[in-house]
Amino acid sequence: MSIDSVFVHKMWNDHELSKMVAGGVPFPMLSDAGGKVGTIYGIYDEEAGVETRGRFIIDPDGIVQGFEVLTPPVGRNVSESLRQIQAFQLVRNSKGTEATPSGWKPGKMTLKPGIDLVGKVWEVWKTEMAFD
Amino acid sequence: MPEEFKPGCARPTGGPAGEKPLQKEIPSETRPKETSAMIKVGRKAPDFSAPAFFNGKFVNINLSEYLGKWVVLCFYPGDFTFV
Numbered sequence: 261m262s263i264d265s266v267f268v269h270k271m272w273n274d275h276e277l278s279k280m281v282a283g284g285v286p287f288p289m290l291s292d293a294g295g296k297v298g299t300i301y302g303i304y305d306e307e308a309g310v311e312t313r314g315r316f317i318i319d320p321d322g323i324v325q326g327f328e329v330l331t332p333p334v335g336r337n338v339s340e341s342l343r344q345i346q347a348f349q350l351v352r353n354s355k356g357t358e359a360t361p362s363g364w365k366p367g368k369m370t371l372k373p374g375i376d377l378v379g380k381v382w383e384v385w386k387t388e389m390a391f392d
Numbered sequence: 393m394p395e396e397f398k399p400g401c402a403r404p405t406g407g408p409a410g411e412k413p414l415q416k417e418i419p420s421e422t423r424p425k426e427t428s429a430m431i432k433v434g435r436k437a438p439d440f441s442a443p444a445f446f447n448g449k450f451v452n453i454n455l456s457e458y459l460g461k462w463v464v465l466c467f468y469p470g471d472f473t474f475v
Contacts, residue, residue, distance in 0.1 A: 261442065261465065261466065261467050261468075262467065262468050262469065262470050262471060263403075263470065264470055264471040266443050266444060266445045266450050268471045268472075269444075269445040269471060270445045270450075271471075272471040272472055273445060276472070287446070288444035288445070288446035288451070288453050289444055289445045289446065290442045290443070290444045290453060291442060291443045291444065291445075292442055292467075296440075297440045297442060298467055300438045300440070301431055301438065301465075301467070302430035302431055303467050308402050308403070308405065308469075309403070309405045310402060310403045310405070310469040310470055311467035311468060311469060312467065312469070313466075313467065313468055313469070314465075314466070314467040315464065315465070315466050315467070316431065316437065316463075316464070316465040316466075317462070317463075317464060318437045318455075318458075318462070318463040318464075318465060319462060320459065320460045320461055320462060321459070322436055322437055322439075322455070322456070322459050323434060323435065323436060323437065324431055324432070324433050324434070324435060324436070324437045325433060325434075326433055327431060327433065332400075332401040332402045332469045332473070332475065333400075333401040333475060334475070335475040336466075341464060345462055345464070348462075349462070
């Protein structure tokens with residue numbers, strides 16, 4: 261979503277993005293003239309008249325599970341967004357019985373919070389596991 | 393002569409030139425609330441309706457249509473910016 265019109269979205273998709281991604285952008289390119297949606301999400305920069313790089317992960321119940329906001333010159337890390345979604349999905353599927361510690365990615369161990377784990381995380385989780 | 397500018401990562405924009413227009417002082421009680429509180433995790437994402445370009449068509453999208461699915465909502469400064 262940006263403050264550009266859908267006409268500009270079409271031109272950008274047809275003339276540039278479709279040369280990066282075969283078939284063009286596979287998801288809706290939303291238009292937010294005036295930054296009205298960006299304002300309620302807290303990422304519209306009124307002075308510059310543009311949206312900053314806000315990224316929100318919204319679950320199937322419409323609940324915001326996470327967000328990240330960057331200033332314009334720095335791009336996002338798509339793999340990190342996907343990792344977070346996988347972690348939120350795992351937690352949701354476990355109905356909250358499992359949690360993903362720092363550095364978790366698919367295949368790595370999860371934690372099962374409970375009275376037996378109090379003060380014992382150091383036994384099962386090592387700091388190296390925070391890194392790839 | 394128009395001055396050439398180097399395009400950066402923000403969308404080039406303009407504004408009123410010359411003297412600043414007189415601004416009426418609005419008493420603080422009646423001043424509209426500054427951007428209401430930032431989104432909170434664990435709370436409902438505000439619903440919205442917005443026009444979109446999707447699959448070669450112009451369509452209207454409501455966030456609420458996506459209930460039951462995971463959604464990544466991304467904002468960015470502008471089409472044809474570099475990053």
